[in-house]
Amino acid sequence: MFLTGYWLQVVLSWAVVAFATATVVVAVQKAQLAKDLRDVQDKIDIFEEWNGESRYRTKREDTIDYRLPTALVPTHYELYWHPDLETGSFTGQLRIRIQVVEETNQIILHSYLLNLTSVYVLNREVETFELEEERQFLIITMTEVLPVDATITLGIIFNGQMKDKLVGLYSSTYQNEAGATRTISTTKFEPTYARQAFPCFDEPALKATFAITVVHPSGAYHAVSNMQQTESNYLGDYTEAIFETSVSMSTYLVCIIVSDFASKSTTVKANGIGEDFSMQAYATSHQVDKIDFALEFGAAVTEYYIQYYKVPYPLTKLDMAAIPDFASGAMEHWGLVTYRETALLYDDSYSSTANKQSIAGTLAHEIVHQWFGNLVTMKWWNDIWLNEGFARFMQYKGVNAVHSDWGMIEQFQIVALQPVLVYDAKLSSHPIVQKVETPDEITAIFDTISYEKGGSVIRMLETLVGADKFEEAVTNYLVKYQFNNTETDDFLTEVDALVDDLDVKKLMLTWTEQMGYPVLNVSKVAAGFQITQQRFLSNPVSYEEAPEDSAYGYKWSVPITYTAEDGSEGSLIYDYNEDTVGIAFNADVQWVKLNVHQTGYYRVNYEESLWTLLIQELTSNPDRFDIADRAHLLNDAFALADASQLSYKVPLEMTAYLGQERDFVPWYVAADKLVSLHRSLMFSEGYVSYLSYARTLITGVYEEVGWTVDANNHLKNRLRVSILSAACALGVPDCLEQAAQRFNAFLQNPTSRPAPDLREIVYYYGTKQSTSQSNWEQLFQLFVDEDDASEKLKLMYGLSGVQNSQLLFKFLALAGNESIVRSQDYFTCVQYIAANPVGEPVVWEFYREQWPQLSARFSLNDRNLGRLIAQITANFRSSIKLEEVQQFFEKYPESGAGANSRLVAVETIKYNIEWLARNRADISDWLSGTASPLTKKNQL
Structure with a gap:
């Protein structure tokens, strides 16, 4: 290390300090002048006359180059941090070893929200340094030109704040068993927040090694980082923790934690691929027993990935930590993965079956990243799907293993694939690979397209080339590019090399470089079946508005799989250049079902006679189609009807088979649609008939699953929660009565709670039916007093179910208090309240009035704040509401990371308006008895 001893952290040579002090004044003057000029230009740019009307617009960003110059490459950081837990501030210093690859007289790197007290370059003279706020640059001008191949060492002393933030280097607090407030410090740097903790070259391709030293209070506190601690220097009240030098990695993967957490550990067996290594999990001391499941599962899934990748884990340890305040679900720092408490801690007294599955999925996702993202990293954020899409796909493999x-x-179908198909059917979607430059654009691209569509397209690719060849390609890719950076083409090249007679790269470009996806239209012909394709858009009006801005004309090269009436199966490629393709069959084969197991990223529509045959087969012999195919038929039929590409009588007729369905995945699809139709039809003339039909449809399975949780039947428990939730939402009398009885019994004896699987249902629908304000206030106090993060979210959900707008407003106002609702949970709380029809107008009014305060608290760079508008307005379905939303956008034109969410909000409201106008009569006619199998049997 370049400094040892705590007292040395603010000491440099007098010459360096004197020179730095002199240049600070110059830097401040230059920075202020630059800011004044930018402010004037902003005022000019933000206002323009258009068609004779005053219109606000956001300032164009595409004229500014946000990328660092290419003249310098960092190779090594010596980094020294002292987070002061008492004051909430931190001090630090660093030296960066830099290689000069292009002649230059400037050193340009990132620094944001830091105070720089000294900037120097060893053995060279600094002329000036200044901070450019717009690009978050630190610009250091030298008195001489730095020659090519020179190696220089840049030194900086800096300080910053840790309070009231969830990114960069920040502080978090919790209550221990004795009720005392304890403070910790941790980091969250992805994607562009490392620069808030130390000046650095904060771009993923600029990898370097890191030698980190952290000062922490002596005694109960300790520090952990990416690498193993090698040395500890006791300095009285403080101790220096010195860590071994890291492997080469991106700045966003650096992590430190200063805490008094307790821990447990296990060993991960490499089984011949590398060396065994330790896995340690950290949590607050009173919750340390809740990490047992994470350790057991984490070790098992890591061992699976080692065997799958056939590439050794490159570090000597892989730690996990549950952080009380954490902005994301988890973060894959190399060797030290950080999680929200709800994403790591499991206790069967509090955690439901869904909680357990979610924890396993999150752990699996982050551990995938140790190879796919950390070992091999995308060159730039355009290709973030190489990290997140692959991790999303592989997490399901890992949990399944x-x-x-x-x-x-x-379950990949219902959790990942089907939801993103809804998003990607809008004009406000974007391609998987999309150019991003600004910090706002970069954080916004961490969305369902990068994760769920990315994972779905990779899943389709694996099906196309075969699991064995895909796995081999992954290994080759990781070995070839380990410790380096890649682009999408690099990964596809490795797959392409193993596949004969198929241009994988050409095929995949139609999926990665244009947004959206196709619907394949299938018709019966004499020689078999004919298939055509067109872009699928959820709103018919969108076809008139859609720009023709794709090099592929919004056509795709589609890997088609199919199964036919005679039991045969097959596959073919529908090239995007072809107008139509066919599947040859004898005349006696009457139907074909495309997209086997819904592994393809597309929808399938059939001519009416084929839909009729498929429904007949499904109704008479449901097991003819496996679980995934039954769920797929339901999902596609409703989506096509919603888009007016299919009569609504088709999916409604299909639901008759549900009387025989007892598997979770198909019922999850059906239950979700039954509940959403309930909301959509609420104010239409067919609402009463619809409710009667839906309740009749679900009653049989409701009575069968019951209210008793099965200790060792994961899927039955998932089915039970899905059915009970839908039954209560649809107002099945017995369901509501059971929820109310359990809720009242719970309030009378709060120490005896319902089974964890049932708690959200009991809390929400018990609260919904209660007219007692004291009951709500009692539940609220239980929420405030609760320590378990998982249980706290369940109680929060329950509180949002009350049908009293004044209480919902009170809850919304109280949620702004960090001591009641942590910042990490604030947006979840708002979404819960907005999802309640009574709470929706309350939240909308509050959101508009409090926007200046919300944007000041969370910043426009917060993607969760940015997405909130689309979540709040998701059920708006009137022109008045559309106008209110558009007026709000005109009043507050700056959107930051929420720019695309605003487009989604407007498009969704327009779709909702169109949907009711298009489908109300069709649904009402069917429900009146013209087609319904149940009405024909007088069951309504």
Whole structure:
């Protein structure tokens, strides 16, 4: 290390300090002048006359180059941090060893929200340094030109704040068992927040090694980082923790934690691929027993990935930590993965079956990243899907490898694939690979397209080339590019090299470089079946508005799989240049079902006679189609009807088979649609008939699953929660009565709670039916007093179910108090309240009035704040509401990371308006008895 001893952290040579002090004045003057000029230009740019009307617009960013110059490459950081837990500030210093690859007289790197007290370059003279706020640059001008191949050492002393933030280097607090407030410090740097903790070259391709030293209070506190601690220097009240030098990695993967957490550990067996290594999990001392499941599962899934990748884990340890305040679900720092408490801690007294599955999925996702993202990293954020899409796809493989009875392969459909198909059918979607430059654009691209569509397209690719060749390609890719950076083409090249007679790269470009996806239209012909394709858009009006801005004309090269009436299966490629393709069959084969197991990223529509045959087969012999195919038929039929590409009588007729359905995945699809239709039809003339039909449809399975949780039946428990939730939402009398009885019994004896699987249902629908304000206030106090993060979210959900707008407003106002609702949970709380029809107008009014305060508290760079508008307005379905939203956008034109969410909000409201106008009569006619199998049997 370049400094040892705590007292030395603010000491440099007098010459360096004197020179730095002199240049600070110059830097401040230059920075202020630059800011004044930018402010004037902003006022000019933000206002323009258009068609004779005053219109606000956001300032164009595309004229500014946000990328660092290419003249310098960092190779090594010596980094020294002292987070002061008492004051909430931190001090630090660093030296960066830099290689000069292009002649230059400037050193330009990132620094944001830091105070720089000294900037120097060893053995060279600094002329000036200044901070440019717009690009978050630190610009250091030298008195001489730095020659090519020179190696220089840049030194900086800096300080910053840790309070009231969840990114960069920040502080978090919790209450221990004795009720005392304890403070910790931790980091969250992805994607562009490392620069808030130390000046650095904060771009993913600029990898370097890191030698980190952290000062922490002596005694109960300790420090952990990416690498093993090698040395400890006791300095009285403080101790220096010195860590071994890291492997080469990106700045966003650096992590430190200063805490008094307790821990447990286990060993991960490498089984011949590298060396065994330790896995340690950290949590607050009173919750340390809740990490047992994470350790057991984490070790098992890591061992699976080692065997799958056939590439050794490159570090000597892999730690996990549950952080009380954490902005994301988790973060894959190399060797030290950080999690929200709800994403790591499991206790069967509090955690539901869904909680357990979610924890396993999150752990699996982050551990995938140790190779796919950390070992091999995308060159730039355009290709973030190489990190997140692959991790999303592989997490299901990992959980399935450890818990094969959880049905995770089928669950990919309902959790990842089907939701993103809804998003990607809008004009406000974007391609998987999309150019991003600004910090706002970069953080916003961490969205469902990068994760869920990325994972779905990789899943389709694996099906196309075969699991064995895909796995081999992954290994080759990781070995070839380990410790380096890649682009999408690099990964596809490795797949392409193993596949004969197929241009994988050409095919995949139609999926990665244009947004959206196709619907394949299938018709019966004499020689078999004919298939055509067109872009699928959820709103018919969108076809008139859609720009023709794709090099592929919004056509895709589609890997088609199919199964036919005679039991045969097959596959073919529908090239984007072809107008139509066919599947040859004998005349006696009457139907074909495309997209086997819904592994393809597309929808399938059939001519009416084929839909009729498929429904007949499904109704008479449901097992003819496996779980995934039954869920797929339901999902596609409703989506096509919603888009007016299919009569609504088709999916409604299909629901008749549900009387025979007892598997979780198909019922999850059906239950979700039954509840959403309930909300959509609420104010239409067919609402009463619809409710009667839906309740009749679900009653049989409701009575069968009951209210008793099965200790060792994961999928039955998931089915039970899905059915009970839908039954209560649809107002099945017995369901509401059971929820109310359990809720009242719970309030009378709060120490005896319902089973964890049932708590959200009991809390929400018990609260919904209660007219007692004291009951709500009692539940609220239980929420405030609760320590378990998982249980706290369940109680929060329950509180949002009350049908009293004044209480919902009170809850919304109280949620702004950090001591009641942590900042990490604030947006979840707002979404819960907005999802309640009574709470929706309350939240909308509050959001508009409090926007200046919300944007000041969370910043426009917060993607969760940015997405909130689309979540709040998701059920708006009137022109008045659309106008209110558009007026709000005109009043507050700056959107930061929420720019795309605003487009989603407007498009969704327009779709909702169109949907009711298009489908109300069709649904009402069917419900009146013209087609319904149940009405024909007088069951309504």
